[in-house]
Amino acid sequence: MTYDLLLKNVKAFTTSGPFEGDIAIKDGKISKIGGDIQEQADKTIDLSGKYLVPGLIDGHTHMEFPFMGEVTADDFYYGSRAAIAGGVTTIVDFVTPAKGQDLLSAYEKWSNNADPKVVSDYGLHMIIREVNTKILEQIPEVINKGVVSFKLFMAYKNELMLPDGELYKLIKRISDFGGVTGIHAENGEIINELIQEFLSEGKIDPIYHYYSRPDIMEIEATNRIASIASMIGKDVKMYIVHTSTGEAVDIISSYRRQGFKFFNETAPHYLTLNTDFLKRPDGYRYVMSPPLRSDEQRTKLWIRLASGDIFTIGSDHCVYSDAQKKRYKEEVPPFNEIPNGVPGTENILPILFYYGVKKGIISMERFVEVTSYNPARLFGLYPRKGTIMPGSDADFAVIDPNRKVRISADVLHSNINYTIYDGMEVEGWNVMTIRRGEVVYEEGQVIGKKGSGKYIPGKTPILL
Numbered sequence: 001m002t003y004d005l006l007l008k009n010v011k012a013f014t015t016s017g018p019f020e021g022d023i024a025i026k027d028g029k030i031s032k033i034g035g036d037i038q039e040q041a042d043k044t045i046d047l048s049g050k051y052l053v054p055g056l057i058d059g060h061t062h063m064e065f066p067f068m069g070e071v072t073a074d075d076f077y078y079g080s081r082a083a084i085a086g087g088v089t090t091i092v093d094f095v096t097p098a099k100g101q102d103l104l105s106a107y108e109k110w111s112n113n114a115d116p117k118v119v120s121d122y123g124l125h126m127i128i129r130e131v132n133t134k135i136l137e138q139i140p141e142v143i144n145k146g147v148v149s150f151k152l153f154m155a156y157k158n159e160l161m162l163p164d165g166e167l168y169k170l171i172k173r174i175s176d177f178g179g180v181t182g183i184h185a186e187n188g189e190i191i192n193e194l195i196q197e198f199l200s201e202g203k204i205d206p207i208y209h210y211y212s213r214p215d216i217m218e219i220e221a222t223n224r225i226a227s228i229a230s231m232i233g234k235d236v237k238m239y240i241v242h243t244s245t246g247e248a249v250d251i252i253s254s255y256r257r258q259g260f261k262f263f264n265e266t267a268p269h270y271l272t273l274n275t276d277f278l279k280r281p282d283g284y285r286y287v288m289s290p291p292l293r294s295d296e297q298r299t300k301l302w303i304r305l306a307s308g309d310i311f312t313i314g315s316d317h318c319v320y321s322d323a324q325k326k327r328y329k330e331e332v333p334p335f336n337e338i339p340n341g342v343p344g345t346e347n348i349l350p351i352l353f354y355y356g357v358k359k360g361i362i363s364m365e366r367f368v369e370v371t372s373y374n375p376a377r378l379f380g381l382y383p384r385k386g387t388i389m390p391g392s393d394a395d396f397a398v399i400d401p402n403r404k405v406r407i408s409a410d411v412l413h414s415n416i417n418y419t420i421y422d423g424m425e426v427e428g429w430n431v432m433t434i435r436r437g438e439v440v441y442e443e444g445q446v447i448g449k450k451g452s453g454k455y456i457p458g459k460t461p462i463l464l
């Protein structure tokens with residue numbers, strides 16, 4: 001047979017260790033993995049000196065996300081191009097129903113919006129912001145559409161926050177149909193009080209975003225939701241999204257040791273940046289929730305990433321332009337009016353590779369686990385995605401382990417003119433992305449076509 005693509009001299013990394021050899025691809029799938037494949041192929045790529053990993057799965061993006069009165073600046077085209085440039089071959093984006101909208105029509109809207117634009121493949125999660133009979137009824141129906149993971153909010157009072165009773169009801173219902181519940185764990189009631197206190201004292205600078213959301217707000221909410229979910233039972237599959245404190249990770253790990261299927265995600269910015277960034281003149285760019293923490297917390301997160309206590313890395317890609325962040329004014333607005341969110345999908349790979357692997361904190365196996373294998377299992381995409389096996393989609397990121405890059409907006413692909421990692425120097429960079437057997441990114445250029453990405457419906461989450 002003639003293969004479509006043959007990758008020669010591959011050094012590939014999976015969760016079970018590295019292997020060296022060749023990979024042959026046919027019809028978008030991995031067809032054969034071997035020592036020295038001699039059969040014909042339409043196209044051959046020599047990957048000597050590079051590292052091959054499964055295409056990253058960014059399980060946390062907000063493209064065209066309506067939030068805090070703005071819609072995020074990366075639509076599915078810009079956002080998924082940025083993903084592809086960063087070696088992310090699948091994003092899992094949050095369907096965000098409008099107030100009063102039912103889940104199925106929100107799902108339809110989200111996929112109709114994404115399909116003509118996506119360059120990466122994509123899956124979907126469902127945000128639930130209110131509870132009524134119709135929404136409860138539709139939970140199994142959206143799961144049937146392949147939306148097997150959900151997100152509920154314990155913060156953002158008056159916008160997305162749900163009270164404990166509704167959180168309980170929803171986790172139970174989602175769990176009854178085999179879905180996974182993602183939780184934004186921060187105590188929104190108390191945060192709202194703290195925000196009002198600071199504002200009444202005239203304390204409006206971006207750093208008060210951090211002071212109004214102290215570590216304990218995340219720790220308390222994580223503890224509370226873990227208690228509530230544990231009461232429902234051991235079938236509940238839950239993960240805390242964008243965890244920013246070591247203590248919140250430890251709470252979840254302690255439940256896991258008791259047999260609960262509870263997990264944590266963290267994001268690249270919590271591993272690399274600290275609260276000092278909020279004090280800079282451009283501190284408004286660094287407003288996200290939970291907020292950036294201390295260096296001590298950063299260290300705790302790295303340790304827990306290395307130990308396997310942190311299950312996935314998602315970018316929480318939620319991009320606002322400078323103008324949006326400043327609400328179209330000259331002056332920086334009060335901290336509570338700055339739309340929450342930062343870009344990140346393109347930076348998962350270089351940050352984890354340089355600060356994690358190159359600095360000797362995590363292995364390549366762990367890198368693969370948290371960037372593709374675990375998200376694929378959590379979101380029901382495994383084994384189609386998240387591994388290098390015959391029959392799996394031929395999705396790969398090709399890392400040049402020695403490439404030195406100074407990060408700036410110029411080398412990135414989001415629809416904004418800044419990056420929160422400006423000036424950061426890393427060693428190790430994605431130089432080629434292959435999505436279902438097609439080279440969609442090479443040497444700085446996204447060549448994948450608009451709309452060529454596919455919706456990948458989630459199946460049953462596989463969690464040990």
Ligand code: URP
Nearest residue numbers: 184288289316318340341
């Ligand atoms: O600040 C953030 N994280 N914005 C996006 C919404 C969310 O909570 O994930």
Ligand code: ZN
Nearest residue numbers: 002003004042
């Ligand atoms: Zn062919």
Ligand code: ZN
Nearest residue numbers: 184241242289
């Ligand atoms: Zn959140």
Ligand code: ZN
Nearest residue numbers: 060062316318
């Ligand atoms: Zn988010």
